Structures are given as C-alpha cells and as structure tokens.
Amino acid sequence: MVEIIPSILTDSASELAEMIDRVQGLVSRVHIDIMDGQFVDNETIDPAVVGEVGTSLLLDFHLSVKEPASWIKKCVNAGADRIIGHIEEMSSQNDFISRVIEEGVQVGLAVDIETQLARLDEREIGNLDVILLMSYPTGFGGQPFDKRVLEKIKVMDSLRKKEALRFRICADGGIDEKTIGMVAKAGADEVAIGRRFFEGEVEVNVKRYKSRAEKN
Numbered sequence: 001m002v003e004i005i006p007s008i009l010t011d012s013a014s015e016l017a018e019m020i021d022r023v024q025g026l027v028s029r030v031h032i033d034i035m036d037g038q039f040v041d042n043e044t045i046d047p048a049v050v051g052e053v054g055t056s057l058l059l060d061f062h063l064s065v066k067e068p069a070s071w072i073k074k075c076v077n078a079g080a081d082r083i084i085g086h087i088e089e090m091s092s093q094n095d096f097i098s099r100v101i102e103e104g105v106q107v108g109l110a111v112d113i114e115t116q117l118a119r120l121d122e123r124e125i126g127n128l129d130v131i132l133l134m135s136y137p138t139g140f141g142g143q144p145f146d147k148r149v150l151e152k153i154k155v156m157d158s159l160r161k162k163e164a165l166r167f168r169i170c171a172d173g174g175i176d177e178k179t180i181g182m183v184a185k186a187g188a189d190e191v192a193i194g195r196r197f198f199e200g201e202v203e204v205n206v207k208r209y210k211s212r213a214e215k216n
Contacts, residue, residue: 002184002213004206005060007172007192009033011044017053022202029058029081031172031192036065039089040139047071051078060084062110062172062192064138069096076103084108084132084170093121101127112138113146113173117155128167130190131156135183136173145174150186157187177212184213 006023008030010016016032023030032050037043047061058081063071068085069092075083083100087109090096100107108130109120114137125131133156135149149171156169170190171183180191191213197205 001210002180002188003028003190004197004209004213005029005031005170005190005192006197006202007031007033007062007194009035009044009194013045013049013053016045016049019198020053020055020057022198024055024057026203026206027057029060030055031060031062033062034065034071034075035139038066039064039086042139047074047078047080054079058082060108060192062132064110065089067091069099072096072099072103076105080105082106082108082130084110084130086110086112086138087119088112088115093124097124097127106130108132108167108170110134110138110172111152113149117152125159125167126163126165128165130168130170132170132172132192133188134173135171135175135179138173143174145176145179147182149173150182153183153186153188175209177208180209180213 008019035042035044060082061075061080063085066089085096097107106129110132113134133152136143136146168189171188172192175191175193
C-alpha cells in the first residue's frame with residue numbers, strides 16, 4: 001500500500017504548527033521541505049523552528065539546499081526520523097549518507113525531475129532507506145505533474161528487485177487523485193502531497209487518496 005505523507009512547504013512557524021496539528025493522528029509521518037534560497041529561488045523555515053513546534057509524528061526533512069550535509073545536525077536536533085538530501089548541490093553522496101547514518105537517522109537521496117538517475121552513486125544506493133524522485137521541478141508547490149518521473153520510478157523499482165535492495169521510493173510533486181494511481185502502478189511506495197492535501201477535510205483526503213492508490 002502506498003503511504004500518504006503530507007508535505008509542508010512554508011516560511012511561517014504558525015502555519016507549520018497549524019498544518020501539523022491538522023494531520024496529527026491521521027498519518028504516521030510528515031514531510032518538511034527545507035529550502036535555503038540558494039539551491040532554488042525560495043526560502044522556507046529553518047529546521048530549528050520545526051523542533052520548537054514539536055510533534056509526535058515522524059519527521060522527514062527534505063533538503064533542497066546547497067551542501068545538505070551542513071544541515072544534518074539541525075535536522076537531527078529538530079527530531080528527524082529521515083533526512084533526504086538533493087544530489088544536485090551535494091559534494092559527496094558518500095559523505096552525506098555516512099554522516100546521517102552516524103547520527104542514527106534514516107537517510108535518503110532526492111533527484112530533481114531534470115536530473116538523470118545516472119547521477120546517483122551506484123555504490124551508495126544499497127545504503128539508502130529512501131530515494132525521492134521529484135515529479136516537477138523542486139522549489140515551489142502547485143506545478144503540473146511531469147510524467148517523466150514514471151520511468152524513473154520503474155527503473156529504480158526494477159533495480160531494487162534485481163539487487164534485493166531495501167530502499168523505498170517516494171514520488172514528490174503534482175500528486176493528485178489521478179497521478180497517485182500512476183506512481184503507485186509504476187512502483188512508488190510513498191507519495192508526498194503538498195497544499196492539495198490540506199484543501200477541505202484532511203481526514204476525507206487521506207481516505208480518498210488511499211482508495212485511488214489501491215485501485216491501480
């Protein structure tokens with residue numbers, strides 16, 4: 001079954017707290033987008049703010065930042081369960097992965113929609129807990145779903161089956177009632193859903209998205 005993960009992209013502590021409160025008890029984890037204004041032309045809350053708000057939910061920190069390794073400690077201190085770093089502005093995938101693992105936290109790599117899977121260090125894939133595949137350009141929510149991600153999901157799903165690897169596949173960007181079925185069929189285990197998830201009653205949305213995913 002595909003796991004539904006609410007994704008929060010905001011520069012407001014009060015909005016963060018409100019959104020976390022709305023999904024408390026409905027999902028097991030929440031996805032926090034961290035942007036530094038350098039990797040992309042957008043800047044969001046600092047991980048420390050997430051720690052101050054607090055939650056019993058498992059926390060994913062999705063680092064769309066320059067040199068994600070320099071943000072690891074902040075995320076750990078904020079209560080991270082998983083830290084996912086974009087490879088595009090990462091000097092060393094090995095260094096990032098090693099440092100996250102040393103902190104006793106799950107680790108993932110993120111690949112933007114325009115980035116080829118060949119950029120992933122094949123020597124490190126076996127150490128990953130999750131691979132996040134963007135289905136539109138990282139930076140801003142509300143962009144249209146890019147179907148090129150479906151082939152990437154299939155390739156990674158095939159690789160892990162062939163090599164008996166343990167990583168999960170998360171699709172992030174443009175996920176709605178139609179596209180969730182598409183990514184589920186391609187082999188995704190998780191989807192990160194942003195503003196669309198918070199429109200209306202979130203409890204109804206969780207059930208609706210799960211139902212759509214199960215039909216494919």
